[in-house]
Amino acid sequence: MSIRIGIAGYGNLGRGVECAIDQNKDMELVAVFTRRNPDTVKISTPGVKVYPMVDAVKMKDDIDVMILCGGSATDLPKQTPEIAENFNVIDSFDTHAVINEHFSAVDKAARQSGKVAVISVGWDPGMFSLSRIYANAILPEGQDYTFWGKGVSQGHSDAIRRVKGVKDAKQYTVPVSSALNAVRNGENPELSTRQKHTRECFVVAEEGADLEQIERDIKQMPNYFADYDTTVNFISEEELKKNHSTIPHGGFVFRSGKTGWNRENSHIIEYSLKLDSNPQFTASVLVAYARAAYRLNSEGKSGCMTVFDIAPAYLLAESGEQLRKKLL
Amino acid sequence: MSIRIGIAGYGNLGRGVECAIDQNKDMELVAVFTRRNPDTVKISTPGVKVYPMVDAVKMKDDIDVMILCGGSATDLPKQTPEIAENFNVIDSFDTHAVINEHFSAVDKAARQSGKVAVISVGWDPGMFSLSRIYANAILPEGQDYTFWGKGVSQGHSDAIRRVKGVKDAKQYTVPVSSALNAVRNGENPELSTRQKHTRECFVVAEEGADLEQIERDIKQMPNYFADYDTTVNFISEEELKKNHSTIPHGGFVFRSGKTGWNRENSHIIEYSLKLDSNPQFTASVLVAYARAAYRLNSEGKSGCMTVFDIAPAYLLAESGEQLRKKLL
Numbered sequence: 001m002s003i004r005i006g007i008a009g010y011g012n013l014g015r016g017v018e019c020a021i022d023q024n025k026d027m028e029l030v031a032v033f034t035r036r037n038p039d040t041v042k043i044s045t046p047g048v049k050v051y052p053m054v055d056a057v058k059m060k061d062d063i064d065v066m067i068l069c070g071g072s073a074t075d076l077p078k079q080t081p082e083i084a085e086n087f088n089v090i091d092s093f094d095t096h097a098v099i100n101e102h103f104s105a106v107d108k109a110a111r112q113s114g115k116v117a118v119i120s121v122g123w124d125p126g127m128f129s130l131s132r133i134y135a136n137a138i139l140p141e142g143q144d145y146t147f148w149g150k151g152v153s154q155g156h157s158d159a160i161r162r163v164k165g166v167k168d169a170k171q172y173t174v175p176v177s178s179a180l181n182a183v184r185n186g187e188n189p190e191l192s193t194r195q196k197h198t199r200e201c202f203v204v205a206e207e208g209a210d211l212e213q214i215e216r217d218i219k220q221m222p223n224y225f226a227d228y229d230t231t232v233n234f235i236s237e238e239e240l241k242k243n244h245s246t247i248p249h250g251g252f253v254f255r256s257g258k259t260g261w262n263r264e265n266s267h268i269i270e271y272s273l274k275l276d277s278n279p280q281f282t283a284s285v286l287v288a289y290a291r292a293a294y295r296l297n298s299e300g301k302s303g304c305m306t307v308f309d310i311a312p313a314y315l316l317a318e319s320g321e322q323l324r325k326k327l328l
Numbered sequence: 329m330s331i332r333i334g335i336a337g338y339g340n341l342g343r344g345v346e347c348a349i350d351q352n353k354d355m356e357l358v359a360v361f362t363r364r365n366p367d368t369v370k371i372s373t374p375g376v377k378v379y380p381m382v383d384a385v386k387m388k389d390d391i392d393v394m395i396l397c398g399g400s401a402t403d404l405p406k407q408t409p410e411i412a413e414n415f416n417v418i419d420s421f422d423t424h425a426v427i428n429e430h431f432s433a434v435d436k437a438a439r440q441s442g443k444v445a446v447i448s449v450g451w452d453p454g455m456f457s458l459s460r461i462y463a464n465a466i467l468p469e470g471q472d473y474t475f476w477g478k479g480v481s482q483g484h485s486d487a488i489r490r491v492k493g494v495k496d497a498k499q500y501t502v503p504v505s506s507a508l509n510a511v512r513n514g515e516n517p518e519l520s521t522r523q524k525h526t527r528e529c530f531v532v533a534e535e536g537a538d539l540e541q542i543e544r545d546i547k548q549m550p551n552y553f554a555d556y557d558t559t560v561n562f563i564s565e566e567e568l569k570k571n572h573s574t575i576p577h578g579g580f581v582f583r584s585g586k587t588g589w590n591r592e593n594s595h596i597i598e599y600s601l602k603l604d605s606n607p608q609f610t611a612s613v614l615v616a617y618a619r620a621a622y623r624l625n626s627e628g629k630s631g632c633m634t635v636f637d638i639a640p641a642y643l644l645a646e647s648g649e650q651l652r653k654k655l656l
Binding site for chain 2: 016
């Protein structure tokens, strides 16, 4: 019997989850839930229906795991604890600063319902966090470095779109090669925000807009751009569509540590991702953890967990013996 | 109270474990066991004694976890199940082809004694296996690549030393850069043994030995060298000592996978290690898993496990809340 999955929220991430389910033969999509009018939402899986989000609870016996595909700012803090009252859930909550608060709220709901909730699943938090925890366990004395990109930052692109005179925009976060190489060579550099990443903006201006003013407004924007070396390129709407319509991303996690009685030996652990589609990759991680949530709950486990709390063997359908033979 | 560790076997790996314990404040070394005459074994930790291996069982109530530092060929297949009859144990068994047989033997002993045994801990098997299992879980459709080096292969160095006329030798396994880059660029190349690695040998010949014959004997050696592009450099004993006395190693694990309804998006996951000291790094992994074994056994778990079966949070002393705050 397949693991029956529900998708709550059908944007880029929800569409990615739908597609990832197609790549995992032990899973099937049962329903998609949306806050929009379900009639206006067309999905890609034949025979599967779209329902109003508020009706999700009616399907509590038909769905093994609900994958939440809403945003971290306003959707998930409310949705994840609510939906965990009736379902095993997975979310991609990524507001690092308040993860423990979110964990507590979700844990309370999931313990009461006897369900498993896995929060902050994706690549950062998610796979990057795993890289950091293993590397810190192995090399207790050392330094961590995380670089993001080259890739599209949705938040920074949105920020540019709010600038007066801007019609559309795309922002790429780019790690600085010389900084990457210094870390990779074990130089343990102290790096300022400006030394780690640059920001490249591709902007479509409204007709007659003041380009110099737009560039100044972007470059001086606090938090988003002021602390970075930012380049602003004005391009046509056609060019933006043609060359900047995909959502690539990626990044690098390093730990540089020392061993030996005099800490005379250096070790560099590096993990990196190069992703053509950020939402599809994130979705693929969510789906793997949905399998784990289902299996853990089947074993009687309940409560909130993160990637730190789940043994990797739970992520794959194969037996322990098969995994040892093939991957150990 | 500290986690009390015993070391069984005091070669390069055992010395590495001793040093790694010094870097983990929640652990203490209680005893070292050896098959040599204990009086001839000098260790680095003040106040800790060396005992004959056969007397280990007398200390079963004084040691929380025994870390086995013998070899996979003949030591561990016998030692790990035996010692698991009385202790939680960690080993670095690395004969990939027979890991499931070793698992079964150790599992039987550990279940009977109610102890936890973690086998095949290190970096390959170990951290590289973790990289493979997570990447396979996320990207079910894709290809795996593992490269080793640049680093010293003890087995190949030993093989050269058995060649007639050779006094001493060191062999480096070197990944082929063009192959690495093809994988990194998502070209999904089909790679033969020869295309993945080269072998660099540094050889000290005995006086009057036939150098051409030595070079031929090395390059034609089946399994070890015949399938590789091998270079043989004759050097003096002083040069070998001066430039080739350390034991560096490392390598790269890639998974290249596709997502999207038409599998139109590519993703590359890369994990790499650059290690000044292979035995010290391996030892650091063993010590982290010793902490996990102790904690799992304290929770009532028993039996044989691998890195696949252990949630990463068990590897560190910090609480779940601290880990989420610091590393998620």
